[in-house]
Amino acid sequence: MSAASEARSGRGKIAAMSDEVVDSNPYSRLMALKRMGIVEDYEQIRRKTVAIVGIGGVGSVAAEMLTRCGIGKLILFDYDKVELANMNRLFFQPDQAGLSKVDAASSTLSFINPDVVIETHNMNITLMDKFELFLERLQKGSLSGDQPVDLVLSCVDNFEARMAINKGCNELNHIWIESGVSENAVSGHIQTIIPGETACFGCAPPLVVASQIDERTLKREGVCAASLPTTMGIVAGMLVQNTLKHLLCFGRVSMYVGYSALEDFFPTWEIRPNEQCEDRHCLLRQREFRAHPVSRKRDFLKKDDAATSGPTVHEDDFGIELVSETAPADLTDDTQVSKGLRTEYAATSTHSGELDSGDAVEDAGESLEDLMARMKKM
Template sequence: MSEVENLKKRIKELEEQLLTANESKRQKIVEMSSEVVDSNPYSRLMALKRMGIVDEYEKIRNYTVAVVGVGGVGSVTAEMLTRCGIGKLILFDYDKVELANMNRLFFQPHQAGLSKVDAAVKTLQSINPDVTFEAHNYNITTMDNFDHFMSRIKCGSLEGKNVDLVLSCVDNFEARMAINTACNELGQFWMESGVSENAVSGHIQFIKPGETACFGCSPPLIVATKTDEKTLKREGVCAASLPTTMGIVAGLLVQNTLKYLLKFGEVSYYLGYGALKDHFPTMVLKPNQECDDRFCREQQELFKVG
């Protein structure tokens, strides 16, 4: 690294320090309380117990969720889970914050040039210091990184075991298939999400290996739009992006994550969103017995025998 580059890096670090120097930080809270006082950040969440929605909201602190992709959907997803008091978040992304991202939620202009996971963790820690964060700045689709990714899914929880849920918030076919392969092999429950290239539709899908269709059985974007996702990335062409659609999909994703973890309501196995007519299609996608992924086929056999 040249002297000029070192100076630029140091200047950016000092700017970051100046921006955060006067920020007030709250102390960690040992135990979630339902006490109704302005200083309690969990009072409105714990009210879900009093209203009979959730039996033990405080159990959210026991759970670990991996968020793969910290872009338009993933960053908002991570923020929502942080505000909800999740026990641990593991973030994966290899991209940097760019000014082109500013039409979306969460990231700010002064973070341009920083890795998305590092910028996200810094912001999220300031929102809720009670959450444990783990960040990985790499592409999960390379061989070495994929092995490490699988190891963190398998052993990354607060207790050193499998994470409780993986949330896919990536924007490309290869990364989705990598997540699909890892979760099929590990028998890991996960939720897939996506937003269409024209920014006016999206979806979430809850995938239970062996019980429901994996991403390889029937990719949701192909189901919803009859489009081969492999053809969507084109050189010199920019996909449209609306913060509204990103926020809605992230909200649906986190809402179903909370329902799954805290055991209330019904979790949607596939939930679409069409902005033009505010359409929300639902369905259950059955696994393909001839799926190309051998781990999917193995999980199907395991599910049959109980």
């Protein structure tokens, strides 16, 4: 096939894909969530802008998920190039080796959904001049070009970059979600950071800093840290799920979710800010929050629960009825389940196992042949 034919074929595929996601398709992007009553206005996603710092194993997958959901605009920051070592991940292709990660990501994401605006910055945000540009794009990177981005996602793999994002978001008073995967690739986490209301990244420094160890000494030659695609996919999924909840106002945005693959353990908790934090902007945001304690946490469960009364029938009248998922009242007290689990069905009887006289089966003494003969005469 000639280059021209391949180009025409590619454009045809893009056009076909674009046609598949129009509003007339009931499964277009997030329309299904609206049809099921989870989201009130799924089209809000088209007006949202998300900045992603770090287009590696987590960031690239998060960008792809948001693109497939129809996000309005993505601003991508990274300064690395695609290497063959990155091919064990879920996003990059072998023919992209040598390209900058942001350029490779822009090409792939634009092919997946050409309606998404992709802005790329191949730069290191920890450098002073680049940091100023980073702040400027967070302040004016919206689709309109004069408003802040709606959310910042940190998907970097080093402490310096996390601290740069932390400093910038504290200064701008901007909510962001930090994510990470351990060097051994079997655990990870996401953490929603609200300046002044929750701990910033500098409030609770990781062990490597508390122990005064140079993080560069932890890098082992020939070892690609955090390179298991399953763990990175799980962390990226949690990250984007909370991003959608934050942007589209449903569910409860988690303040912290950890993941341990070895034990399949997902700890959750909220970390409060440290009054001795070394970031002066963090201390400023803490004082502002104490003076005017208006929470910016996104919790829509209470509102939804209060508004829900009685069974909900699907709007398209498919006969689907939503009922309570709590265990039935006749569940026996001696039923033992692990913490966090519940039985799906209750026992239908509480007798000791011996048949009551009314439950006894009468034995008429007839053989199977006699019974069949009687049935034929009926």
